[in-house]
Amino acid sequence: MESPQERRWLDLAFALSTAAVVGLVSVAMVREVRRPPLKEQRIVPALGLVDRCESCHDAAQHKGTLIDSHPVERFGCTTCHGGQGLSTTKNEAHLAHLDWERPLFTRLEREANCGTCHQGTAVPDAPLLSSGRRALVTRGCAGCHEIPGLAPPEIAPELDGLSQKVKPAWVRAWLTDPAQIDPAHEMPRFDLKPDQIEALIAFLWTLPGPDLGPHLGPHLGVGAGEPKGDSDRGKIAVGERRCATCHRFEGRGGTFASSLDLAGAKIAPAWMSAYLTDTHRLRPHTRMPGFRIPAAEAADIVAYATEQWVPDTETTPLAKFDGEVRAPLAEQGKKLFADLGCRGCHEVSGVPFVRVGMPLSAMGDKRVGDLVTTTVAGPVSDVPAYVARKVVFPKAFDAPNMTPSKMPSYRLEPTEAMAVGVAVGAMKARPRPAAYVRASKPLTLPVGATGKLIDRYRCLVCHRIGGEGGDISRIPLDGEGSRVTRAWLEQFLKSPTTIRMDQAERMPVLGIDAAEAARLAAWIESSLADARIPDEPAATAEEVAKGKALYEKSGCASCHLAEGKGTMKGPVLDGASERLQFPYVVAMLRLGNAVVPELRHPKETFAPADARAIAAWVCSLPVPKSLQVDPAKVADADAPKADAPKN
Amino acid sequence: MSKLLRDIRDSFFRTPWPADERTKVKAMIESLVLHVHAPKVRPASLKFRATWAAGLVSAVLLALLTLTGVYLMFYYFPYPDVAYRSMKDLAFVVPFGKITRNLHRWAAHAMVAMVTIHMVRVFLTGGYKPPREANWVAGVGLWVLTLGLSFTGYLLPWDQLAFWAVTVGANMVGSIPGVGGYFRLLLLGDASVGESALLRFYVLHCVVLPLAIFGILGFHIFRVRRDGGLVTSEHAPEESAPEKAIESAAEKAEGKPATAAVAKPKPVAKPKKLISAWPHLLYREVIVTMVTTAAMLALSLWLDAPLEPQADPTRTPNPAKAPWYFLGVQELAHYSAFWGGVFIPAAIIAGLCAVPYFDRHLGGIGRTFPRERLAACTSFMALMTFLAVVTVIGTYFRGPGWAFMYWPH
CATH class of the missing domain: 1.20.5 (Single alpha-helices involved in coiled-coils or other helix-helix interfaces)
Incomplete structure (x- = not known):
């Protein structure tokens, strides 16, 4: 007790x-x-998410933005915005915490995130992502890094036989800093030491090239006894062939390929001559179409393009390479070539393709803290920003005690660097459900003879089909078979004409012969038709008359030229029916640029009857005498086109 | 009306409200719940120093864990990712979800600690000596079950902490030579911690281990009474029984010396004086229950249970640590996966079970750390100190790569 x-x-x-x-x-x-009470929650079982954002936010207020095509019922909120959707308090939902490391997406992360569903190159409303993805290809990122969906790039010259093409002095200058020679070139700077460059040259000079025949004279000059071309004729040939669509001459022309102002001092005339007469023999992977320019014309072009060429006088290094020094130095160069990842872009015999960089497949999942282990570089906000800094200054994130990064530095504008960052940030490990993935349809090109032609003439370097291909030509070829007549196509392929006067890039004269043109035109007509363009009954005379009035009333003449009146901002319409199919013109006028969004045609649409009338009149315009070509062929091709009315 | 109420009361309780000695005894005997206690107990067994209340606190914690656990089960889905979302639901939308989870987590940690303390107290007072050997072995079993419950519960939130702690634990099991791989597979149901492991841990945590712990606990409490109540110095042989008595036994802190001593040659001293369990014992039990509950509530209201980011098998934290009570073992496993991680823990458990069959001398029982048992108590405390030291090292002094450094996370 x-x-x-x-x-x-x-x-x-x-x-x-x-x-x-x-x-x-x-x-x-x-x-x-x-x-805080739970007022609203959005459950999307397909994505496995529960978003409570609408307890505070009103999704309806975002009308008119991307939410229209991404309804919150199907996508939730955090799919595109990040953050902790399960939270019912602001700070927990928006910010990073010990228990939730991923706060709301930054602007760049948001755009990168589009790429988790949208897998094609061109992503609508995501300009950075789209251009970044293109840059991943053009900059050869997949040469060193594993990137889902990207094959090893074949963008840089094969280096076998380099000694036949350039002088060691040029390689030396190029490897020191490519931008000194060509500021617009894609090749990054490797910050090599002089002895490393010498080793690389020694290695490259051991690589045998193809037989250039009798052309290669001493010191890479044109062999004695070879016909000398005429520079003036060459200049005209370059113009006629429209080389300037891709190459620069005398400071003018495209930037898609290297400037020939520089090539003149770089490329040995003999090599260039062999290259023009059979392009793909020397460079099977080049983007350049497979030209087979006749020898005489090639000689003229070479004479014009290589006016700056100075025969190689640097005999010392070559002699040195021939001595015993050469073998060990070349061996050293070969190792360096592999270690630096040169093989990622440049194919050479004897060095296997190995990616030397880290895989990028889950970069979008990384947190900045995982990537940046040093404070040397200062704060970095997100993965895209990290990548953007990294590609331009690869050593920016090297801690003092780390082995320096081997990555070369790329000359990129800040926006382009950001774009690359966004494209890399889009690579996340966890796949989206199939129903949400917007994959670009894999492009199936014909095999056999037609396929060989498409490859030989490198159609897809300039043209886009099914979202794949280059963008030198603005208007994709999808649907081209329903837009233009087959006869015109054949003619155009053989001898390309100018359709839009304001376009700087024009189809080069590839030397496609009649049989090849017929084959390609047949393929385009049958395989690249646009199912959305319905057949139209032939136009009547009343429609033609009504169309003329409508045409004049609608101000079409402010861009088009017809019957000698108007301007040439748009295509000339005289003789339009030679080129355009009547149903396409109707559809285009009726639907505006919904048919071909890339077309710079006004968005205005016409009532179906009016569209028909204008199209009827346009397609009734005769070919002006000055533009008529081969009347026999035109008549032939037009015979079956009964729907294209004649006046 | 009042008659009806009285009839209802009388139908449930066969005895009137305890007022005198007779009804107090009757109440203790007639009630299902109360009859686990003896109607009369030794005053010495009611002293705090006799029990440290560790057994009762452990039982109260187990009750709290059961209640909160059942509530959590209403909202929990044992499937990867969904499980983690359940945690978020508890935190954000389930009524009393957060505090329930906090209570469950902190009570679990506290129970591991209290059961261990209880074992220390029983050893120091000689509570494992005849006739209490079997109950000591049962107590060791309860200790292991407590660790098992805590470990299996650790995985259920499916966060990084859970995933990697269990991965480390499973790898320790896997390090047993020969059969380790099979045991690990049996535990995880897969080559790595995944949906099978989560389901197995869930079933173990919510069904198998609770049934086992309740079963053995029933035996444990029953034997406290049958073995003559909590050990006190009155149980010691006459010559060495100073009146400074302390009882001991296994299990709960409630004392209940049976008047009748056991027939064997055990020294069941005739108690000087017994007092009735009602209200002296029960009142203390209620107070301990209330204090424990209040402490757990206070902890849970102002300290949130950790919840790390969702389990990500591709992101290994460095260092990856087991739950704190296994960090001593992990520290030992660092020196040798088998010897430190498996052999020593197994030897300790086996040794603990064997102690009562070899150390049978009754001198000094009922007192803490008595002179008569200096060697036994010192070696036991040395072992416990060793385990505490390696646990502290593993918890606070092991950083990335298990390198020795101050690493308090």
């Missing part, structure tokens, strides 16, 4: 502990009552 004093202590302990339990339970009750 306890003492009364003991008893008092027990009573006190009982009273206090009971009061404490009651009090603490009350605190829990009060907290429960004051907890």
Whole structure:
């Protein structure tokens, strides 16, 4: 039996502990009552998410933005915005915490995130992502890094036989800093030491090239006894062949390929001559179409393009390479070539393709803290920003005690670097459900003779089909078979004409012969038709008359030229029916540029009857005498086109 | 009306409200819940120093864990990712979800600690000596089950902490020579911690281990009474029984010396004086229950249970650590996976079970750290100190790559 004093202590302990339990339970009750309530939650089982953002936010207020095509019922909120959708409090939902490391996406992360569903190169409303993905290809990133969906790039010259093409001095200058020679060139700078460059040259000079025949004279000059071309004729040939669509001459022309102002001082005339007469023999992977320019014309072009050429006088290094020094130095160069990842872009015999960089397949999942282990570089906000810095200054994130990064530095504008960052940030490990993935349809090109032609003439370097291909030509070839006549196509392939006067890039004269043109035109007509363009019954005379009035009233002449009136901002319409199919013109006028979004045609649409009338009139315009070509062929091709009305 | 109420009361309780000695005894005997106690107990067994209340606190914690656990089960889905979302639901939308989870987590940690303390106390007072050997072995089993419950519960939130702690634990099992791989597979149901492991851990945590712990706990409490109540110095042989008595036994802190001593040659001293369990014992039990509950509530209201980012098998934290109570073992495993991680823990458990069959001398029982048991108590405390030291090293002084450094996370 306890003492009364003991008893008092027990009573006190009982009273206090009971009061404490009651009090603490009350605190829990009060907290429960004051907890932010769950007002709204969006459950999307397909994505496995529960978003409670709408407890505070009103999705309806975002109307008119991308939410229209990404309804919240199907996508939730965090799919595109990140953050902790399960949270019902602002800070927990928006910010990073110990228990939720991924706060709301930054602007760049948001755009990168589009790429988790949209897998094609061109992603609508995501300009950075689209251009970044293109840059991943053009910059050869997949040469060193594993990137889902990207094959080893074949963008740089094969280097076998380099010694036949350039002089060691040029290689030396190029490897020191490509931008010094060609600021627009894609090749990055490797920050090589002079002895490394010498080793690389020694290695490259051991690589045998193809037989250039009798052309190669001493010191890479044209062999004695070879016909000398005429520079003036060459200049005209370059113009006629439209080489300037891709190459620069005298400071003018395209930037898709290297400037021939530079090539003149770089490329040995003999090699260039062999290259023009059979392009793909020397460079099977080049983007350049497979020209087979006749020898005389090639000689003229070479004479014009290599006016700057100075025969190689640097005999010393070559002699040195011939001595015993050469073998060990070349061996050293070969190792360096592999280690630096040169093989990623440049194919050479004897060095297998190995990716030397880290795989990028889950870069989008990385947190900046995982990537940046040093404070040297200063703060970085997100993965895209990290990548953007990294590609331009690869050593920016090297800690003092780290082996320096081997990555070369790319000359990229800040926006382009950001674009690359966004494209890399889009690579996330966890795949989206198939129903959400917007993959570009894999392009199936014909095999066999037609396929060989498409490859030989490198159609896809300039033209886009099914979202794949280059963008030198602005308008994709999808649907081209329903837009233009086959006869015109054949003619155009053989001898390309100018359709839009304001276009700087024009189809080069590839030397496609009649049989090849017929084959390609047949393929385009049958395989690249546009199912959305319905057949139209032939136009009537009334429609033609009504169309003329409508044409004049609608101001079409401010861009088009017809019957000698108007301007040439758009295509000339005289003789349009030689080129365009009547149903296409109707559809284009009726639907505006919904048929071909890339077309710079006004968005205005016409009522179906009006569209038909204008199209009827346009397609009735005769070919002006000055533009008529081969009337026999035109008549032939037009015969079956009964729907293209004649006046 | 009042008659009806009285009839209802009488139908449930066969005895009137305890008022005199007779009804107090009757109440203790007639009630299902109360009859686990003896109607009369030794005053010495009611002292705090006799039990440290560790057994009762452990039992209260187990009750709290059961209640909160059942509530959590209403909202929990044992499937990867969904499980993690359940945690978020508990935190954000389930009524009292957060505090329930906090209570469950902190009570679990506390229970591991209290059961261990209980074992220390029983050893120091000689509570494992005849006739209490079997109950000591049962107690060791309860200790292991407590660790098992805690470990299996660790995986269920499916966060990084859970995933990697269990991965480390499973790898320790896997390091047993020969059969380790099979045990690991049996535990995880897969080559690595995944949906099978989560389901197995869930079933173990919510069904198998609780049934086992309740079963053995029933035996444990029953044997406390049958073995003559909590050990006190009155149980010691006459010559060495100073009146400074302390009882001991296994399990709960409630004392209940049976008047009748056991027939064997055990020293069941005739108690000087017994007092009735109602209200002296029960009142203390209620107070301990209330204090424990209040402490757990206070902890849970102001300290949130950790929840790391969702489990990500591709992102290994460095260092990856087991739950704190296994960090001693992980520290030992660092020196040798088998000897440190498997052999020593197994030897400790086996050794603990064997102790009562070799150390049977009754001198000094009922007192903490008595002079008569200096060697036994010192070696036991040395072992416990060793385990505490390696646990502290593993917890606070092992950084990335298990390198020795101050690493308090």
